[in-house]
Amino acid sequence: MSSWRTLSRVLAFDAAPYLRVFREEVEVSPGHVIPDFWQVDLRSFAVVVPVLPDGRILTLIGYRHGPRRECLSFPGGFLDPDETAVAAARRELAEEAGLQPGQLVALGDYVDNGNQRGGHGHYFLALGCLPAEGRLQDASESAEAEVLTAAQVDQRLDQGAFGVIHHVAGWCLARRHPAFPST
Numbered sequence: 001m002s003s004w005r006t007l008s009r010v011l012a013f014d015a016a017p018y019l020r021v022f023r024e025e026v027e028v029s030p031g032h033v034i035p036d037f038w039q040v041d042l043r044s045f046a047v048v049v050p051v052l053p054d055g056r057i058l059t060l061i062g063y064r065h066g067p068r069r070e071c072l073s074f075p076g077g078f079l080d081p082d083e084t085a086v087a088a089a090r091r092e093l094a095e096e097a098g099l100q101p102g103q104l105v106a107l108g109d110y111v112d113n114g115n116q117r118g119g120h121g122h123y124f125l126a127l128g129c130l131p132a133e134g135r136l137q138d139a140s141e142s143a144e145a146e147v148l149t150a151a152q153v154d155q156r157l158d159q160g161a162f163g164v165i166h167h168v169a170g171w172c173l174a175r176r177h178p179a180f181p182s183t
Helices: 083-095 149-156 165-176
Strands: 005-015 017-031 032-042 045-048 058-062 069-073 077-079 102-115 115-128 144-148
Touching: 005 032, 032 144, 045 058, 045 083, 045 165, 058 083, 058 149, 069 077, 069 102, 077 083, 083 102, 083 115, 102 165, 115 165, 149 165
Parallel strands: 032 115, 045 115
Antiparallel strands: 005 017, 017 032, 045 077, 058 069, 058 144, 102 115
């Protein structure tokens, strides 16, 4: 297995900080070049699955403009410039859920698309979450908290309540992690 080699990279569209599109010339094997391999750079983000001391999960229900409907989700959002993923996860947990984690477990980081890249997501499991200062009241972030058991979150997943794959990924990564509370 050999690595692809980027021969050139030109910014084709810039709507920073939210979206940038690049046209790359990529050599995929010796002598085989793709002259217009498009890359999409979306902002990096963090998603946090919060577990309360009693083992129940705090979820959020609110409108998401991507799927254009009410969706079940977890606290999460963009990393600010020069902010680490851990700091963003803690900030988003406080801002969206009014919680602080007793323990924050990194579940991995992934890109959305295997070829065009997309967003770079950082996933976390927050254990022993307790009330904290910092919850924001922002019209663009309006969501209602709903505390569910793990079995209820699984059921809501089966019913299609999640509308954004990042939150499904966060749940699946958290659910299979050895630190996840047994139910």
